[in-house]
Amino acid sequence: MSVFDLYANAVLNGLMIGAIYALIATGLNIIFGVMRVVNFAHGEMVVIGMYIGFAVWKFSGLPPLAAVPIATLVMFMAGYLFQRAIGNDFVDQPQHIQFVFYIGLGLTITGLHAVIFGPDPRGIQDAMSFVSYRIGIFRVDASRLNAAAAALIIIFGLWAWLRYSLTGKSLHAAGENLTGGKVIGIRISHVFALTAAIGMACAGTAGALIAPLYDVTPYLAYEFTLTAFIIVIVGGLASLPGALVGGLLIGVSEALAAAIVSPSAKSFISYSLLIVMLLIKPDGLFSPRRTSR
């Protein structure tokens, strides 16, 4: 394989994993965008999804894709309950308090994972794991392609729902103008709970989609969290298309960095991008220009 082929495949793989990153970031975008909550346990939610994916496959023998709706449902309900019971109390707290709370949440979840599943990597091996297609110079794993396609479908579905459904619109409204929302009667605690539910469901679903692709350990979480934040900042807090483009961008840049430099250098590029964005345009690539001082 020539170097060009290598890089081309890296880009393609980057796009596919980027689509899944985009789903994770969309979830964080919704949570941060509507509630201004810094959910530092987002990565842990993804890992929950991964373990659900693993557990379903292990204990029922169903194909991994079947686990996805289960993960979505479980995370949706868990997210809603969590937000109503505890999360809503933290929305008004100063940011460093939120950070510590969600960090605590993340540690708790990681700890639980380690206690229940142990620290060793768990992987899914099924028929699909070994299937791959050749299209010209490209070599595509079937499971990866399926996961990316599913992620994109979910993302677009979510966008449509947010734009056209009544609940979706009230979510958007709450994010834009909280006081106004309260005035016209949107029940904030319910809206926030719904937001958290959707956000966490995105993360969990993405996790279930990733489960066939990578082995899961409890400690994967914090990289997912950081990557999600990077994407959200680069793509833009108020912008769902931003999360998609950001996800793809980060996916590709990581894959290329891994191919060109070394696997561990991939985050370096992402962090550099984050720093540049924070300095120049913290609202992200897709937000309107802020009015000047």
Place this chain on the structure above:
Amino acid sequence: MTGPIGEPANVLEVRSLTRRFTGLVAVNNVTFEVPKGSITALIGPNGAGKTTCFSMISGAMRPSAGEIIYDGRNITGLKPEELCALGMARTFQIMRPLSGMTAIDNVTVGALLHNPSVRLARGAAFDVLARVGLAEKAEMPAAMLTLPDRKMLELAKALSTAPRLLMLDEVMAALRPVDSDRIVEVLRQIRNDGVTILLIEHVMRVVMALAEKVIVLHHGEKIADGEPAAVVSDRRVIESYLGRKAKAV
């Protein structure tokens, strides 16, 4: 324009001051002077651009065009803390107390500008608090003060920096007459000490009682400028504002 001994007669001169936002010109080519030692009022209906002018003068916002001359010196574009060091102090329309700190601590922050030690600054701060009638509440957290007291605190914070030009943004708003009278008295004393005062006000009673010069803004433009009696009877002013909003006593 200078006075007899070469000092500028106007503490503040604003020339062709303009501020544009996307889709809106908030302040359009406004020019006026604030004579030294005077109490000058800047009035106009809501949205006339008064606070925007203040923000530009005090360095919190950059003008789109125009100049600001303070004491004969062009200060356009200087930062708020630099202007404060030069003797310009302002209060905010939406009060901004340092809520986690006590009243005396609030005022000490400003007093530290011209006092080298914490001890001296606290002493000066206490004097300022006494002047505005907050001496007994010095150790109270700012967040727990009543509304009139918070207004006084806002004034005290500005005074603690030993200003030569004091800019007050609607300091009388939402006060009962007895409280606003108290502030009027304090302001008179301050002016007698040689401080120039520029105030944005809606409460006409106060404007008529205090101001020697009134400038009227409407839709971002200056429509009148002169002594209160003259301005009050100016047709355009009456049409734009006074006819609807006069709070006569």
Place this chain on the structure above:
Amino acid sequence: MSAALATRQTVAAILFVGVLAVVPIIADDYQIAVLAQVFLTAIVGIAWNLMMGYAGQLSLGHALYFGVGAYVLAILTERYGVSPWLAMIPAAVVPGVFGILIGALGFRFSVRGVYFALLTIAFAEMARIGFEHWDYVGKNGGFFLSALTSANNPMRSLRGGATFIYYALLICMVLTWSLSIVLVRSRLGYFWRAVREDEDAARAMGVKALRHKLLVVAISAAITGIAGAWFALINGSLFPDSVLGMRISIDLIVAPVVGGLGTLFGPIFGALLVVPVNEFTRSLSQSFSINGLNLLFYGVLLMVIVKIAPHGCWPAIAGWLRLSKHGRS
């Protein structure tokens, strides 16, 4: 503050330090080591508290200063034979400079709040990755200080047994604590708090916000760097994972938040609470061979404390002990 309160506070402080000074007489080596860890955590906590609790700037990348301080001291003493006493200076100055650079970058571009926190995370993580790829410091394999021989003189090498470390860190903690008291009560303390409460209002009162924010970052970073240097001296080995990166940053902030931001004793109290609990759950985890038990406990502890005492545990306790006028300052 009333004279009576001031006296009570002074007496309590002296008692506190006095008790700590005699503890090694009755405690065993393990307990002494845990307390030494408490002191180290407290030092960083005080440093972070100056920046966050008093000046209101959220840094989640303090591991950068910790790690750089550690590596600077380790490299200077090990590769260049510099005396650790002398090496403490660059171990403070170099992180201080980094702090100023990051702060200048952030403040110049008006990066505030969450965004600033993310900026600090990015730098800390990049440092970790950088060190992982740097041959000179042994990359992930680690950087090692030479083993101690029987001829070791702790006063020269600043390395020694549990008791030596205990007293060295106790002295450092008391010095850091005293420094923080002096700073908070000075003009700087007023300006920092003003910036924390409302930066724009502070500037309107003549506070040179940029200068004072940079100053607090520099001081905070320098102190943290010294703590990192001690970490190197105590552990004798450094890995990028153990001194840099976001995980370490998070470890560093838990104690001051639990203890109480914006108070002078809070970070120390927090360290006293958090470090032993962490140790305890870690040994529980090991004795039951259940991996992750300590994370679970730690996480739950954080959530519970932040829910019921978001301003930290110390303010309420200080109130009961009549050692404060009211909660935060």
